[in-house]
Amino acid sequence: MIIFTTYQNCPVDGCGTELKVLKTQNTTVKSLRYGEFTSRETILFCSDHKYDGEIIIKYDSDELNQLVPPYSNFAYDVIVFIGISRFFHNKQKFEIQEELRIKYGLHISDGNITNLSDRFLIYTKCVHELAYLEIRSVIEGRGGYILHIDATVEEDSDSVFVGIDSVNSWVLSSRKIKSEEAKQIVPSLQEIKNQYGEPLVIKRDMGKGMEKAVSIVFPDVMDTICHQHFVRDVGKDILSEQYGLIRKGLIAKKIRTRLNRLLEQLIVEINEMSYDVNVTFESLVNCELI
Numbered sequence: 533m534i535i536f537t538t539y540q541n542c543p544v545d546g547c548g549t550e551l552k553v554l555k556t557q558n559t560t561v562k563s564l565r566y567g568e569f570t571s572r573e574t575i576l577f578c579s580d581h582k583y584d585g586e587i588i589i590k591y592d593s594d595e596l597n598q599l600v601p602p603y604s605n606f607a608y609d610v611i612v613f614i615g616i617s618r619f620f621h622n623k624q625k626f627e628i629q630e631e632l633r634i635k636y637g638l639h640i641s642d643g644n645i646t647n648l649s650d651r652f653l654i655y656t657k658c659v660h661e662l663a664y665l666e667i668r669s670v671i672e673g674r675g676g677y678i679l680h681i682d683a684t685v686e687e688d689s690d691s692v693f694v695g696i697d698s699v700n701s702w703v704l705s706s707r708k709i710k711s712e713e714a715k716q717i718v719p720s721l722q723e724i725k726n727q728y729g730e731p732l733v734i735k736r737d738m739g740k741g742m743e744k745a746v747s748i749v750f751p752d753v754m755d756t757i758c759h760q761h762f763v764r765d766v767g768k769d770i771l772s773e774q775y776g777l778i779r780k781g782l783i784a785k786k787i788r789t790r791l792n793r794l795l796e797q798l799i800v801e802i803n804e805m806s807y808d809v810n811v812t813f814e815s816l817v818n819c820e821l822i
Contacts, residue, residue, distance in 0.1 A: 542578035543591075551576035554590060561600050562638050563607035571596055606648055610638070614645060615652025664727045667704075671697060671728060679704070679724065679731035680758070681742065683712050693720050697728075698735065704728055717745035725749055737761040 542549045554577045562568050576591045583589065592602075600607045610632075617623045617631070625645045632638045640648075671677045677697040685691040691712060695705040705724050709716040733754045736742045738761055746755050782788060801807035 542581060544578065544581050547578065547580060549578050549580050551578055551591060554588070559600075560605055561607060562605060562610055562640065563599065564609040564613060564636050564638075565607070567637060571600075601651075606640075606644070610640075611648050611652050611655065614640075614648045615656070618645075618649045619652070667702065668728050671700070674699065676732040677704075677728065678733045678735065680735045681717075681721070681746075682737060682758075683709065683717075683739075683742075691716075693717060695720060695724050697731075712739050712741040714741045714744035714748065717741055718748055721745055721749040738765055 540551060541547075542551055554575045556572060556574045559571045559573065560568065561571050573593050573596055577588060578591075581589055601611075613632070614628055617628045618625075623631075625642055628645055629640060629642070632640055677699050680696045680698040681694070683691040683693045690708040690710055693705070693707055693709045693716075694703060696702065697704055704727070705720050707720055709720070730750060730753055733756055734746055734750060735756050735758045736746060737758055743755070746753075798807065798809070798812065802809050
């Protein structure tokens, strides 16, 4: 058990009254640094400044708050570890569970892995919002930024709007939107404008919603079409017939089925350590598939 302390006297200016014990609470905490332990925290209050309206003013441990979020059983280092493993190293939840168990002796459920992954994203968003002045200072020091905007969507889910400073490859804004209509995009663009000022140039796709939103929020900024989106859309118009013929040929020859069967076979052989995958990689690079 680790005991955490707090103020001894009321921190309100001009008070200085010795704080009294409101309650003592024990919490089981899981941490990479300290392992699993029980914290005992004494919550104090000032008899002269007990209430803020109907809410009791409580003084808890700054030391414990630096280690673990309020009302949580998982320390910040666990949350960061899970977030980095999930979103930077693309690990599955069961892989993260095993690594936490083997390296740190921590047993964390599948549901908690999901919840802590979401919390990591929330904390990252908060840190990003708090740092926007520093980000803007760097951008201005480099002469401005080029704003690249796009929206991605996965099946049966909302779109995700992203605004990127393509000079520095920094994400300036990211939020879910119901559709790519202008009214859904305008708030995100307005947020970028309020925090980082007007960009030098805007790059976007050929969507009507994007075009209208840009004209509303950045009417005086040069508005350009992303070359990749332009070529892709033109390619559909010019090459759709040829693409259809190739696609029909691949289906007729069952190429995808045969490749999937080969993939399954390779996975089994690799797992059984009876196949050197480097041979296949090298043959693919040299266009000589064995």
